[in-house]
Each structure stands twice: as C-alpha cells, then as structure tokens.
Amino acid sequence: xxxxxxxxxxxxxxxxxxxxxxxxxxxxxxxxxxxxxxxxxxxxxxxxxxxxxxxxxxxxxxxxxxxxxxxxxxxxxxxxxxxxxxxxxxxxxxxxxxxxxxxxxxxxxxxxxxxxxxxxxxxxxxxxxxxxxxxxxxxxxxxxxxxxxxxxxxxxxxxxxxxxxxxxxxxxxxxxxxxxxxxxxxxxxxxxxxxxxxxxxxxxxxxxxxxxxxxxxxxxxxxxxx
Amino acid sequence: xxxxxxxxxxxxxxxxxxxxxxxxxxxxxxxxxxxxxxxxxxxxxxxxxxxxxxxxxxxxxxxxxxxxxxxxxxxxxxxxxxxxxxxxxxxxxxxxxxxxxxxxxxxxxxxxxxxxxxxxxxxxxx
Numbered sequence: 188x189x190x191x192x193x194x195x196x197x198x199x200x201x202x203x204x205x206x207x208x209x210x211x212x213x214x215x216x217x218x219x220x221x222x223x224x225x226x227x228x229x230x231x232x233x234x235x236x237x238x239x240x241x242x243x244x245x246x247x248x249x250x251x252x253x254x255x256x257x258x259x260x261x262x263x264x265x266x267x268x269x270x271x272x273x274x275x276x277x278x279x280x281x282x283x284x285x286x287x288x289x290x291x292x293x294x295x296x297x298x299x300x301x302x303x304x305x306x307x308x309x310x311x312x313x314x315x316x317x318x319x320x321x322x323x324x325x326x327x328x329x330x331x332x333x334x335x336x337x338x339x340x341x342x343x344x345x346x347x348x349x350x351x352x353x354x355x356x357x358x359x360x361x362x363x364x365x366x367x368x369x370x371x372x373x374x375x376x377x378x379x380x381x382x383x384x385x386x387x388x389x390x391x392x393x394x395x396x397x398x399x400x401x402x403x404x405x406x407x408x409x410x411x412x413x
Numbered sequence: 414x415x416x417x418x419x420x421x422x423x424x425x426x427x428x429x430x431x432x433x434x435x436x437x438x439x440x441x442x443x444x445x446x447x448x449x450x451x452x453x454x455x456x457x458x459x460x461x462x463x464x465x466x467x468x469x470x471x472x473x474x475x476x477x478x479x480x481x482x483x484x485x486x487x488x489x490x491x492x493x494x495x496x497x498x499x500x501x502x503x504x505x506x507x508x509x510x511x512x513x514x515x516x517x518x519x520x521x522x523x524x525x526x527x528x529x530x531x532x533x534x535x536x537x538x539x
Binding site for chain 1 (some may be wrong): 531
C-alpha cells in the first residue's frame with residue numbers, strides 16, 4: 188500500500204515533468220496536471236477491474252492519491268504565480284508585430300506550418316497583419332491583429348445597436364421548458380400565438396423555439412421521421 | 414481551501430494506514446516465522462505432534478489475517494503462503510523430516526518476501 192502511494196506520487200510528478208518538457212503543443216486544451224490525471228486515471232481503474240487477483244485497494248489508493256494531489260496542485264496554481272509558471276509554463280509570443288519570433292518557436296517546437304495552419308483557422312492569411320500571436324499554456328494560439336486590421340465595430344462607427352441578449356429555449360425537441368417561459372415573463376397565451384403564427388397545433392410539432400431579450404423569436408418545425 | 418485541507422487529510426490518512434499496514438505485515442511475518450522456527454526445532458527433536466500443533470497455530474493466525482491481507486495484497490502471493498502451510502502440515506503429519514524441512518524453509522522465505530514486499534525500502538520504492 189505504502190509503495191503504491193509513493194510510486195503514484197513519484198510517477199505523477201515524473202509524467203507532469205515529461206509533459207512540460209514536451210512543450211505546450213502536447214497539452215491540448217488541458218493544463219499539464221489535468222492531462223496527466225486524465226491519462227492515468229482510466230488505466231489505474233482498469234487494472235483491478237479486469238484482474239480479480241489484484242485487490243481493489245491497489246486501484247483505489249493511487250486514484251484517491253492522484254485526486255488529492257491534483258486538487259492540491261490546482262489550489263497551489265491558483266494561489267502562487269511562481270508555482271503556476273513552473274507547472275503550466277508561460278505563454279510564448281511567436282509573432283510580434285508581424286515578425287516571427289524564431290527562438291520562441293524553436294523553444295516550443297512550433298513549426299512554420301503549424302503557425303500557418305493556426306492562422307488560417309483563425310481567418311488570417313497575411314502574417315504582417317498580426318500584432319501578436321501567443322502560444323498559450325494550454326497549447327492554443329491566440330492571434331491579435333494590428334489595430335488597423337481589426338474589423339470595424341459598431342461602437343467605432345458611432346452606432347448603437349440594440350443588445351440582443353441571450354436567447355432562451357422555450358421549446359426544445361417537442362418539449363416545453365416552463366421554467367424558461369416564466370423566466371422570460373411569457374405565458375401560454377404568447378406560446379399559443381407563436382404556434383398559430385407558425386401553423387403548428389402543439390409544442391410536439393416544434394423542434395426548437397427560442398426568444399431573446401429583444402423578443403426576437405427563432406422557430407424550427409419538427410421534420411417528419413425518415 | 415477547505416477542499417485542499419480535505420485532500421491533505423486524506424493523503425495523511427492513507428499514508429498512516431499504509432505505514433500501519435507495513436508494520437502489521439512485518440509483525441505478522443516475524444511472529445509466524447518464529448513459530449515455524451520453533452516447530453522446526455521440535456521436529457528435529459522428533460516431537461512431531463508439538464511441531465504440528467505449532468504450525469497449525471501459525472496457520473490459524475495466518476487465516477485470521479487473511480481477510481485483511483486479501484483486501485490489501487496481491488492474491489497470488491497470499492495463496493502461495495496458504496499452500497505453503499498446507500504442504501508443511503502434510504509433511505509433518507507424514508513425519509517426513511527432509512521434505513518437511515524444505516517445505517518449512519520455503520514457507521518462511523515466502524513470509525519474509527511478503528514482509529519485504531511491503532517495506533518502504535529503496536529497492537521497493539524505486
């Protein structure tokens with residue numbers, strides 16, 4: 188038992204170190220500690236599950252240990268900036284004012300092809316329009332365009348469009364969401380009006396019906412089964 | 414932070430239980446080995462009945478600890494010791510001196526390995 192506890196902590200630390208050394212690109216959307224936890228937990232659970240000769244405790248102890256250590260690590264990452272930068276790394280600027288930061292790219296083993304791909308995904312075709320491209324600690328690339336290249340906003344144009352607010356589902360797949368209807372200050376009478384306006388007899392014939400804070404309604408009738 | 418303290422408490426509790434388990438297995442293995450050594454001395458003096466009684470006592474103690482050890486340790490290792498006890502007792506009943514001595518030595522070695530397996534030494538930790 189004690190050996191299992193010690194080995195779990197040691198291997199967890201080792202794999203986190205490995206993931207950190209592999210760089211941000213390997214992490215995906217998770218932080219290193221979360222990724223390692225995800226990688227290990229399923230395997231740990233599977234071993235005593237398939238081999239009845241191994242006590243359940245040998246699976247439970249490492250899983251509980253990992254849960255506790257991950258929880259402590261997440262608390263420490265919130266509380267200490269230094270610990271966070273050691274564990275998760277720091278964001279790297281790979282494009283600065285349209286110029287490639289080759290050293291940072293090399294450090295993160297981030298190739299030009301990968302950068303081009305990420306830029307294309309974000310709708311950027313010209314590198315010189317980029318003010319900053321930052322490789323985040325979770326492996327994602329944040330692209331900030333130069334001020335002159337940014338799309339004009341309504342505010343910049345001096346316009347004051349109405350806020351549409353959040354749309355809420357009133358009917359979802361043939362089922363009425365009473366809670367949302369009440370939250371929007373609407374009633375069944377309003378709903379019946381909407382149904383009549385869209386030529387349906389009841390909510391069962393509706394696939395989706397939403398309304399935003401401006402009262403704008405989105406309606407989708409249920410399609411017949413194929 | 415409450416969750417953090419809970420995690421620390423759980424880790425400390427698990428470490429304490431694990432260390433108690435090391436101490437328990439070590440003590441059990443030592444007691445059983447001592448009893449088996451005494452039984453061997455009796456058998457060497459041709460006191461087969463007394464040797465068998467001592468071995469049965471040790472076996473009973475082992476069976477008592479069986480439930481806990483089956484929860485915490487590899488079943489294959491546990492089964493080896495159980496088989497070892499049955500084998501040793503059989504040779505004692507047949508009064509087969511040489512075979513008994515070899516079986517008893519094997520059983521004592523298995524118990525020593527059982528205790529060693531749990532000990533937090535460098536060889537196990539790494």
